[in-house]
Amino acid sequence: xxxxxxxxxxxxxxxxxxxxxxxxxxxxxxxxxxxxxxxxxxxxxxxxxxxxxxxxxxxxxxxxxxxxxxxxxxxxxxxxxxxxxxxxxxxxxxxxxxxxxxxxxxxxxxxxxxxxxxxxxxxxxxxxxxxxxxxxxxxxxxxxxxxxxxxxxxxxxxxxxxxxxxxxxxxxxxxxxxxxxxxxxxxxxxxxxxxxxxxxxxxxxxxxxxxxxxxxxxxxxxxxxxxxxxxxxxxxxxxxxxxxxxxxxxxxxxxxxxxxxxxxxxxxxxxxxxxxxxxxxxxxxxxxxxxxxxxxxxxxxxxxxxxxxxxxxxxxxxxxxxxxxxxxxxxxxxxxxxxxxxxxxxxxxxxxxxxxxxxxxxxxxxxxxxxxxxxxxxxxxxxxxxxxxxxxxxxxxxxxxxxxxxxxxxxxxxxxxxxxxxxxxxxxxxxxxxxxxxxxxxxxxxxxxxxxxxxxxxxxxxxxxxxxxxxxxxxxxxxxxxxxxxxxxxxxx
Amino acid sequence: xxxxxxxxxxxxxxxxxxxxxxxxxxxxxxxxxxxxxxxxxxxxxxxxxxxxxxxxxxxxxxxxxxxxxxxxxxxxxxxxxxxxxxxxxxxxxxxxxxxxxxxxxxxxxxxxxxxxxxxxxxxxxxxxxxxxxxxxxxxxxxxxxxxxxxxxxxxxxxxxxxxxxxxxxxxxxxxxxxxxxxxxxxxxxxxxxxxxxxxxxxxxxxxxxxxxxxxxxxxxxxxxxxxxxxxxxxxxxxxxxxxxxxxxxxxxxxxxxxxxxxxxxxxxxxxxxxxxxxxxxxxxxxxxxxxxxxxxxxxxxxxxxxxxxxxxxxxxxxxxxxxxxxxxxxxxxxxxxxxxxxxxxxxxxxxxxxxxxxxxxxxxxxxxxxxxxxxxxxxxxxxxxxxxxxxxxxxxxxxxxxxxxxxxxxxxxxxxxxxxxxxxxxxxxxxxxxxxxxxxxxxxxxxxxxxxxxxxxxxxxxxxxxxxxxxxxxxxxxxxxxxxxxxxxxxxx
Numbered sequence: 006x007x008x009x010x011x012x013x014x015x016x017x018x019x020x021x022x023x024x025x026x027x028x029x030x031x032x033x034x035x036x037x038x039x040x041x042x043x044x045x046x047x048x049x050x051x052x053x054x055x056x057x058x059x060x061x062x063x064x065x066x067x068x069x070x071x072x073x074x075x076x077x078x079x080x081x082x083x084x085x086x087x088x089x090x091x092x093x094x095x096x097x098x099x100x101x102x103x104x105x106x107x108x109x110x111x112x113x114x115x116x117x118x119x120x121x122x123x124x125x126x127x128x129x130x131x132x133x134x135x136x137x138x139x140x141x142x143x144x145x146x147x148x149x150x151x152x153x154x155x156x157x158x159x160x161x162x163x164x165x166x167x168x169x170x171x172x173x174x175x176x177x178x179x180x181x182x183x184x185x186x187x188x189x190x191x192x193x194x195x196x197x198x199x200x201x202x203x204x205x206x207x208x209x210x211x212x213x214x215x216x217x218x219x220x221x222x223x224x225x226x227x228x229x230x231x232x233x234x235x236x237x238x239x240x241x242x243x244x245x246x247x248x249x250x251x252x253x254x255x256x257x258x259x260x261x262x263x264x265x266x267x268x269x270x271x272x273x274x275x276x277x278x279x280x281x282x283x284x285x286x287x288x289x290x291x292x293x294x295x296x297x298x299x300x301x302x303x304x305x306x307x308x309x310x311x312x313x314x315x316x317x318x319x320x321x322x323x324x325x326x327x328x329x330x331x332x333x334x335x336x337x338x339x340x341x342x343x344x345x346x347x348x349x350x351x352x353x354x355x356x357x358x359x360x361x362x363x364x365x366x367x368x369x370x371x372x373x374x375x376x377x378x379x380x381x382x383x384x385x386x387x388x389x390x391x392x393x394x395x396x397x398x399x400x401x402x403x404x405x406x407x408x409x410x411x412x413x414x415x416x417x418x419x420x421x422x423x424x425x426x427x428x429x430x431x432x433x434x435x436x437x438x439x440x441x442x443x444x445x446x447x448x449x450x451x452x453x454x455x456x457x458x459x460x461x462x463x464x465x466x467x468x469x470x471x472x473x474x475x476x477x478x479x480x481x482x483x484x485x486x487x488x489x490x491x492x493x494x495x496x497x498x
Numbered sequence: 499x500x501x502x503x504x505x506x507x508x509x510x511x512x513x514x515x516x517x518x519x520x521x522x523x524x525x526x527x528x529x530x531x532x533x534x535x536x537x538x539x540x541x542x543x544x545x546x547x548x549x550x551x552x553x554x555x556x557x558x559x560x561x562x563x564x565x566x567x568x569x570x571x572x573x574x575x576x577x578x579x580x581x582x583x584x585x586x587x588x589x590x591x592x593x594x595x596x597x598x599x600x601x602x603x604x605x606x607x608x609x610x611x612x613x614x615x616x617x618x619x620x621x622x623x624x625x626x627x628x629x630x631x632x633x634x635x636x637x638x639x640x641x642x643x644x645x646x647x648x649x650x651x652x653x654x655x656x657x658x659x660x661x662x663x664x665x666x667x668x669x670x671x672x673x674x675x676x677x678x679x680x681x682x683x684x685x686x687x688x689x690x691x692x693x694x695x696x697x698x699x700x701x702x703x704x705x706x707x708x709x710x711x712x713x714x715x716x717x718x719x720x721x722x723x724x725x726x727x728x729x730x731x732x733x734x735x736x737x738x739x740x741x742x743x744x745x746x747x748x749x750x751x752x753x754x755x756x757x758x759x760x761x762x763x764x765x766x767x768x769x770x771x772x773x774x775x776x777x778x779x780x781x782x783x784x785x786x787x788x789x790x791x792x793x794x795x796x797x798x799x800x801x802x803x804x805x806x807x808x809x810x811x812x813x814x815x816x817x818x819x820x821x822x823x824x825x826x827x828x829x830x831x832x833x834x835x836x837x838x839x840x841x842x843x844x845x846x847x848x849x850x851x852x853x854x855x856x857x858x859x860x861x862x863x864x865x866x867x868x869x870x871x872x873x874x875x876x877x878x879x880x881x882x883x884x885x886x887x888x889x890x891x892x893x894x895x896x897x898x899x900x901x902x903x904x905x906x907x908x909x910x911x912x913x914x915x916x917x918x919x920x921x922x923x924x925x926x927x928x929x930x931x932x933x934x935x936x937x938x939x940x941x942x943x944x945x946x947x948x949x950x951x952x953x954x955x956x957x958x959x960x961x962x963x964x965x966x967x968x969x970x971x972x973x974x975x976x977x978x979x980x981x982x983x984x985x986x987x988x989x990x991x
Contacts, residue, residue, distance in 0.1 A: 033899035042895065111857075158891060173813020179887060183939045226816060252816045289824075290962040291817050291939070320666020323719060323745045324784050331782075364604075394672060398651060402535065406526035446676045446784070469783040 028085030088112030099134025143198025144174030165190025170208030188458030521578030581605030592627025636691025637667030658683025681951030
């Protein structure tokens with residue numbers, strides 16, 4: 006394990022002060038040009054040195070005919086060139102004194118025996134010059150905190166707490182928007198490609214030490230350094246959760262993974278065992294990977310598996326209860342104290358069972374503070390799962406009926422929603438030891454839910470996803486607290 | 499079974515020409531007022547007769563002090579009054595000659611022994627006058643084709659093909675927006691409440707005969723007329739799919755369901771058996787309920803379980819392959835003919851394995867027609883699953899780089915996207931026997947996906963959901979074609 010993040014070979018790759026960029030030109034429809042354009046779009050503040058044989062400037066940056074001409078030794082080289090010239094280019098970088106590179110270009114091991122030979126050439130050059138490099142056949146890195154995104158798709162949304170190491174490049178460049186819509190953002194994301202020099206274990210070490218990263222997510226098609234992976238993961242999970250999606254759960258997935266990066270994948274059950282042994286939470290789908298990350302990155306450790314469901318409709322309450330049951334969560338009955346406190350606040354027709362169904366209520370203020378506040382005081386429960394039906398759809402109608410002019414309705418409604426959101430959010434401060442999770446069947450982009458998501462309350466589009474994420478949090482702490490300091494076994498490799 | 503839809507007791511309830519409305523007033527913050535407001539918002543063209551003791555008019559409609567004063571006998575009475583006066587009101591309706599009603603009011607069987615007595619009173623009145631009624635303790639119906647929505651939340655989106663009979667009222671009134679966002683709409687939706695007179699079996703009969711309804715969805719907490727349910731469902735599934743969500747899959751869900759409508763629920767396994775026997779597809783979550791409905795309502799019968807995945811990124815392809823494998827779908831290799839046809843269209847570095855990974859391509863036109871057209875000709879495959887990354891995010895950048903003025907970019911991009919969408923959509927006409935399904939990790943509301951959704955191509959936000967929906971379609975036809983005309987057994991009640 007590394008002692009500090011600066012020791013990681015990925016540190017200069019993820020946090021470069023200057024970059025030599027090979028393969029960008031003034032023709033936009035080239036992959037290198039699009040990648041440089043992404044860097045520019047996010048507003049990276051470091052120095053960019055395009056290397057181009059003919060152009061005097063590339064996309065507004067002074068260009069250099071050769072890497073040898075650069076006025077300084079940049080921290081990083083990004084290489085997006087035809088396969089045939091990559092090795093020579095890496096060697097030139099070595100001669101210049103560059104010690105870190107991202108090789109985006111494909112055509113190496115994943116392309117067959119000839120490509121595998123070419124990859125060995127890259128490895129030899131790296132060894133000769135002491136270069137550490139990511140790839141080949143990768144999309145590089147994204148570090149939103151440094152406003153650095155040299156991937157093919159422009160970044161959307163603010164930085165966040167999700168670290169990703171991925172054997173698929175698309176999942177680092179195509180997930181900006183997905184994460185943002187679901188209330189997250191990357192702390193740092195790394196596409197490892199063929200892992201010729203830097204591999205997913207190095208990423209684990211980096212993300213384990215990265216203070217922006219609260220949860221590490223892994224997209225895995227196959228692990229080569231099995232023993233080291235286990236050792237590293239075991240050192241990280243006691244203080245930071247790791248969630249892994251292994252695409253080898255089915256014969257079809259295993260086959261697809263193999264043809265994608267050329268890495269070897271193994272039986273599903275072995276990975277299950279390895280993950281469990283390391284305290285890694287396994288996700289079965291990409292949606293789960295980030296659903297779990299959201300909960301693990303935002304929620305406190307739950308005291309147990311007992312959930313109270315707050316709803317104002319029977320059906321959503323029953324489906325949530327069903328989902329909790331399937332996820333291994335329990336629904337405790339309320340204590341007499343809780344029932345007594347609830348009585349004055351709920352309609353006479355509402356029962357005081359769990360799920361607490363508030364039934365139809367037009368005075369929603371209590372639903373967002375007083376009632377959940379009582380539920381969070383319940384000593385027999387560990388977590389709260391609340392159903393959100395957008396209050397906006399009612400407020401708009403009410404305000405209109407009250408004669409509020411059409412042009413003022415939105416502002417009035419937003420003010421009321423913000424008051425509710427503030428009240429609900431304050432519950433996380435009053436009850437810091439009890440996880441609070443939401444679910445809705447409406448869009449996550451509606452004002453109140455969006456606001457709460459942005460403030461770190463995980464809200465899911467489905468009670469099933471919410472319940473499974475809550476169960477994943479429980480599983481993490483159970484594995485963490487139960488992890489034995491047993492001999493490291495070596496099932497992988 | 500009914501012979502024509504007009505024979506259904508639900509026909510005048512779902513298709514009334516005139517409605518007597520009890521419980522709406524000029525005070526908006528009443529449930530009855532909101533429900534009448536929803537009717538007005540959608541623009542129902544029939545006649546509304548508010549019955550109100552004091553007001554001369556209610557929400558712009560001439561009001562009547564007593565139902566006896568109405569100038570005609572309306573098709574339907576909607577009653578949203580305090581429990582204590584509901585029975586008397588229903589009796590008045592009977593005297594007036596009204597033969598169909600929706601009793602929205604709660605406080606009956608679900609509220610305990612006293613309420614159960616009151617419900618018996620309602621039943622007796624109905625018997626006396628030959629009234630058929632929905633409820634009590636329900637939210638009524640929605641018939642978007644008639645622009646009729648007397649539920650608490652205003653309707654969003656156009657009418658569609660999904661029929662819903664629900665033991666939860668919230669799922670008919672809170673799902674308009676959900677269905678629209680996911681590419682669907684209700685044909686008709688019924689909240690059955692306590693099922694004192696009309697039950698879920700009556701709804702099945704109605705929806706089975708309803709020509710707008712292509713798929714029937716059921717939200718079930720417990721079935722009372724088990725034998726009749728089986729008989730009816732068995733008569734429907736040979737010509738129309740039924741998908742059911744039974745919330746009793748876990749102890750928690752069962753408990754929640756029981757307290758919600760007071761109906762009895764039974765062991766999960768019994769329902770599994772009943773559904774299978776009837777040819778009903780079972781969904782485990784609400785998301786699955788409508789995911790399956792979307793696929794069943796839009797796709798042709800697949801010839802088998804063999805899927806080709808088209809992607810331009812490895813990770814999404816591998817996760818889709820994994821999901822297909824888990825869902826029991828097979829990924830056949832391509833025939834030599836297909837490989838030959840693909841060669842000139844795909845990059846040299848792309849492999850011709852399934853999933854077909856087109857890799858990074860800036861000329862996307864072929865991806866939306868020529869390539870999937872070849873894949874759909876593959877004789878070894880039955881279905882196509884295509885990954886959609888919004889072309890808009892690239893086009894905007896390309897157009898900007900080409901110097902297209904900022905104010906023209908959106909129009910240009912939308913034009914290109916529509917061309918792609920038209921081309922892709924035309925594949926459904928060229929290959930009418932092969933289901934075409936999509937998945938994306940971006941918002942379903944982005945232009946191209948939204949357009950294809952609106953034209954009936956099912957696109958899911960996750961390959962897992964897509965694969966499971968495809969498997970549900972297969973399961974439907976397998977059950978349908980394998981259903982034996984065996985003796986009706988009676989596992990339920």
